[in-house]
Amino acid sequence: MESIITSVKNTKVKNWKKLHTRKGRENTNTFLIEGFHIVEEAFLSGWTMKELIIQEGVSLPTWVNDIPVTVVKDTIFTTISQTDAPQGIAAVVSMRELFAIKQSPVLIVDAVQDPGNLGTIIRTADAAGFSEVILGEGTVDAFNHKVIRATQGSLFHIPIRIARLEEEIASLKKAGFEIWVTALEDAFHYTEVKPKLKTGLIVGNEGSGVRTQIMELADKRVTIPIYGKAESLNVSVASGILMYYLRS
Missing domain, CATH: 3.30.1330.30 (Ribosomal protein L30/S12)
Known part of the structure; x- marks a missing residue:
């Protein structure tokens, strides 16, 4: 000392x-x-x-x-x-150097900017047994102190890496993954779609959602119904619902 x-x-x-x-x-x-x-x-x-x-x-x-x-x-x-x-x-x-795992399910995060949201998403991915979290361009740094606090330690339990989403999605599809993406329009009610053996889920920015160029790479668009007057769900809440559905 x-x-x-x-x-x-x-x-x-x-x-x-x-x-x-x-x-x-x-x-x-x-x-x-x-x-x-x-x-x-x-x-x-x-x-x-x-x-x-x-x-x-x-x-x-x-x-x-x-x-x-x-x-x-x-x-x-x-x-x-x-x-x-x-x-x-x-x-x-x-920090740890991480490599692609390609075990289902995989969470893909597109430009989530709020540290509390990302931290909660990581914590939920850990709880739901996801194999890894892939962070795309525009996403807040996973080692931001507010993100770390919001993960409540889950940052250390689940692999989290930064990557180009276009390349990662192409690689996952080549490995036999079906890619889901959250969307508000032209989308299936999430319970109408049955998860495949290998599934990747894309969630997006708090205000604008998943970028168009990323959304177009997905196999299925899914949405969570709004029964009240709220315009939308918080991204971490929506992510949690879909992550647990994929594990059902």
């Missing part, structure tokens, strides 16, 4: 703060997580922790073995924290 860091000008503190941005995360291939539950989930799921950051006075978790630990003053931890009520524990975690 190192001596206590007391200055915001410390190089480590500056580097940790860079991880608040997507550019900083991509440049180092690492990301910052915080909170006892999230940090422990990352550890138990086998993700590589480059460093554990502990606020002075906060007890180390019992599972800490050879992970480097840095202790900081409370003012420093507040500086690097991105939560309203910091718990005094954070970690720098290495």
Whole structure:
């Protein structure tokens, strides 16, 4: 354990703060997580922790073995924290290089921009037993702190990767997948379509839905009926309904 860091000008503190941005995360291939539950989930799921950051006075978790630990003053931890009520524990975690799995079912996300929505979608995909989540162009960074919090640890349970959706969809279809896409028009009521042995589901942007060029690549367009006066369902809610239907 190192001596206590007391200055915001410390190089480590500056580097940790860079991880608040997507550019900083991509440049180092690492990301910052915080909170006892999230940090422990990352550890138990086998993700590589480059460093554990502990606020002075906060007890180390019992599972800490050879992970480097840095202790900081409370003012420093507040500086690097991105939560309203910091718990005094954070970690720098290495990203994983992932490859296509091609096991059914697969979730394909097109330009979902709200971190809370993406995090909830990932958490639901994990709960519904999806094999992987593929993120397309315009989708919020999966390592955004708000996304991580919304996943409640599911980020570490299910493979999540960024890819060109046109190429991924073509590859999945070649592997025998039927591709479903959410749509408001010219679509089947989702219960009218029976899932195939291999299915991929595309969900889209909160306001504009799935882009036309991506929608045209799908085999089936499905919709969820609206019985009240709401214009539409939240994308994470709609995704959850369809994901569980595909598992039925």
